[in-house]
Amino acid sequence: MTTHLALLRGINVSGHNMIKMEALKTALENIGFQNVTTYIQSGNVFVTTEEDNPAKVGFLIKQEIFKAFGHEVPVVVIAKKDLEACMTNNPYLKEKDLDTKKLYVAFVSMALRSDSINDLKMSQVKPDQAHIDANRIYIKYAVGAGKTRLDQKYIEKKLNVTTTTRNWNTVTQLLEMYDEFD
Template sequence: MTKYVALLRGINVGGHNKLKMAELRDALQPLGLQNIRTYIQSGNILFESSESEERLQQQIQDTILTTFTITSTVIIRTADEFHSIVNNCPFPEQDLTDASATATGESLHVALLPVAPTEINSAKLLQYVSEKEGCIIKGRDVYLLFYDSIRNAKLSQHLHKLEVPATVRNWKTMMKLATMIDQ
């Protein structure tokens, strides 16, 4: 069995796509997932399965659509991939410290994608990097560093330029999920 983290895009955001995590856990039981756990209401699911990432992604998306009539992209990472994301943050420690001192709210976020963006689309997003907003794309993961706030940031408003669905989690959530994987 492989340990996985599934992250749902656009769940319980701004009063839209409301989905109770207890109901989601119940709906996923028939898929044969083991040790299903959720974290906060934004659609973070930890579980074990012997199925492939691609099959799980489709099964979970289909279950959410048929059970709750919600269309949500599901982004999946193995436990090893997830640990790699949090253990290999590409921003220098000084940048993280500086951003944390000036940011309103969380300064470090990760946008997780189902597939890596093309170089052309990556370049479209990277043109918005500035003194107040940093971005490093590593495969299917986009690290975002904000010295002010994600709410008004150009980078977060232009993630669609990657032309790949993305779901964003702040670093605090990423670290909590990494801890929960091993529990």
């Protein structure tokens, strides 16, 4: 059995794509997922299954959300090692006096090329900063996530990928939760 973390994009945000977590849990259990656990209302769902392939797990979740709730919701499935990599590879964690409230991670649907940072055209989003590491983009906002051009839509348009973003507090909490499944 494998535990996967599915990050759902754009649910329960500003009254759009509303899904109660208890209803989501029931829907996913009904299609065979076990140990379904959610964290906050923004679409962080742990599932345990015999399926090893993260892309297939994501497809099954996406399909069930559409069937049960009528919402077309992008899903990015990540492994525990992806969250662990966030802790070791995030270059901004080395900075002195870092305000972690301005630190985010965009999880991307596929591995990016090492030169993909050029495609983001960072000069257009300064003073915000970003660093690409495989299928993660570490973001440090100068002011905050609500006042930037460097958002999910911008990243998806520039890199032609699906992405979902989580703040640093959520990333660390999700890793702690992953540890509970071991």
